[in-house]
Amino acid sequence: MPSEYIQIIRTQVLTGELSPYKFFDELKDAESADVIAICEWITSNLSIKEHPSMVKLAFTKLAKRRHLPSYDKFLSLKKDWINSYYNEYQFVEALFENARKGAQCNCSVYQVSRFNVPPYQEDLERVDEKHLDDVDFGVTHLVYVRCKDCGGIWEVGIDYMYHYPHSHWSKMRD
Numbered sequence: 001m002p003s004e005y006i007q008i009i010r011t012q013v014l015t016g017e018l019s020p021y022k023f024f025d026e027l028k029d030a031e032s033a034d035v036i037a038i039c040e041w042i043t044s045n046l047s048i049k050e051h052p053s054m055v056k057l058a059f060t061k062l063a064k065r066r067h068l069p070s071y072d073k074f075l076s077l078k079k080d081w082i083n084s085y086y087n088e089y090q091f092v093e094a095l096f097e098n099a100r101k102g103a104q105c106n107c108s109v110y111q112v113s114r115f116n117v118p119p120y121q122e123d124l125e126r127v128d129e130k131h132l133d134d135v136d137f138g139v140t141h142l143v144y145v146r147c148k149d150c151g152g153i154w155e156v157g158i159d160y161m162y163h164y165p166h167s168h169w170s171k172m173r174d
């Protein structure tokens with residue numbers, strides 16, 4: 001299976017026919033071991049200078065899966081990793097560091113406000129949401145998610161008043 005995806009990278013992503021984001025979207029349905037193999041192939045074979053989105057998305061996926069064998073290679077890219085949004089490198093580094101300390105899930109990183117993590121992460125399951133119709137500004141949307149790894153439930157309030165949405169995480173219960 002990984003070889004089919006690698007073929008797609010060679011024939012469609014590297015030719016510009018398929019965007020890196022669409023490619024990673026398609027990876028959602030792949031087996032976990034295959035996703036890791038594909039991301040390792042990307043981080044070993046593509047350069048961050050030529051294919052920054054592919055390499056960054058692959059490392060982000062590996063970090064979210066707490067794949068520690070990739071941590072050193074990630075750290076070695078620090079000078080070439082130009083943040084396309086504020087704190088992007090720091091977010092991936094925090095995910096790896098959290099894994100290195102033995103964490104079994106990513107919750108303690110997702111809740112850090114400076115990373116502004118949206119509640120739509122593949123290791124989280126949406127359990128409920130509410131639109132607050134009686135408020136005109138600030139948080140107008142609440143999304144409740146359960147971590148698939150620790151079972152903890154979070155309320156994520158989303159504020160759409162900025163250029164891009166701001167997410168505020170609060171723990172409901174363990």
Ligand SMILES: [Zn+2]
Binds near residue numbers: 107
């Ligand atoms: Zn968790």
